[in-house]
Amino acid sequence: MVGHQAAEVIESKNADYPVGTKVLCRHGWTSHSISDGVNPGFASGDVCSPLRKLDFPDGIPTSAALGVLGLTGVTAYFGVIDVCRPKEGETMFVNTAAGAVGSLVGQIAKLKGVKTIGCTSTDEKVVFLKEYGYDEVFNYKKEDLDAALKRTAPNGIDCYFDNVGGMFSSTVMKFLNFGARVAVCGYVSQYNRLKDKEKVPAHGDILVFQSITIKGFMFWEYRSQFPKAYDDMIKWLKEGKLKHKEWITDGFENMPKAFIGQLSGENYGKPIVKA
Numbered sequence: 001m002v003g004h005q006a007a008e009v010i011e012s013k014n015a016d017y018p019v020g021t022k023v024l025c026r027h028g029w030t031s032h033s034i035s036d037g038v039n040p041g042f043a044s045g046d047v048c049s050p051l052r053k054l055d056f057p058d059g060i061p062t063s064a065a066l067g068v069l070g071l072t073g074v075t076a077y078f079g080v081i082d083v084c085r086p087k088e089g090e091t092m093f094v095n096t097a098a099g100a101v102g103s104l105v106g107q108i109a110k111l112k113g114v115k116t117i118g119c120t121s122t123d124e125k126v127v128f129l130k131e132y133g134y135d136e137v138f139n140y141k142k143e144d145l146d147a148a149l150k151r152t153a154p155n156g157i158d159c160y161f162d163n164v165g166g167m168f169s170s171t172v173m174k175f176l177n178f179g180a181r182v183a184v185c186g187y188v189s190q191y192n193r194l195k196d197k198e199k200v201p202a203h204g205d206i207l208v209f210q211s212i213t214i215k216g217f218m219f220w221e222y223r224s225q226f227p228k229a230y231d232d233m234i235k236w237l238k239e240g241k242l243k244h245k246e247w248i249t250d251g252f253e254n255m256p257k258a259f260i261g262q263l264s265g266e267n268y269g270k271p272i273v274k275a
Helices: 064-067 071-085 101-112 123-131 145-152 167-172 206-208 219-238 252-263
Strands: 005-008 023-025 091-092 115-121 136-139 156-164 176-184 211-217 246-249 268-272
Touching: 005 064, 023 064, 071 101, 071 156, 071 176, 071 219, 091 101, 091 268, 101 115, 101 123, 101 156, 115 123, 115 145, 123 136, 136 145, 145 167, 156 167, 246 252, 252 268
Parallel strands: 091 115, 091 156, 115 136, 156 176, 176 211, 246 268
Antiparallel strands: 005 023
């Protein structure tokens, strides 16, 4: 399985990476790996990039490179800043809001003066998201989505950060304001539906007459801008304006369990396995 590791060099013949250097590498699900200082690529933009050295300010753990100061963080950052482009006073709706990305999206949006609405799958996660600054939160398993959005977004939605797709997002479309922006980060409702994908309305009338922009995106599009994103998020972390939650599973042998738990919505924040 592909994946990222926040690791420490324990033996080295490479002067650029002496013993004790902490790095972010992409060697997948392994307890140990051998590197020439260059990452193997498993997606566009990853090939032949050097191992990222990790030297965070005091108080920020190395594991943050797997979450808030890693691909999770930049996905949230650029999804909000570049794709949604929120304006002060607007309203943003985020689904899977208690996940690794969603829990950051709401906080970044709040820093831009936006009203944030999140939905999640348990009452415990509702409490978690309120603690992380969401203005409105609802449990979509207990409250009808259409009714919940009428209640929490009476003036409509200007920005929609979508990680679900399917009929869920089809319902949200009806609440989008003129000029709304939609950031499509994922399509989790359809990942395991290989033969029976949901058939949803095209909503061409809403897209045209409401002048709506929908953009799918991936983190590697923004690789040249990562340093700016990391600098901003480190500043917000140090100022206490950004929180990050790590959902830690102990034991390398529990990697599959943690992975399945993430897909079934067990996690709060970023799932990390401590090997």
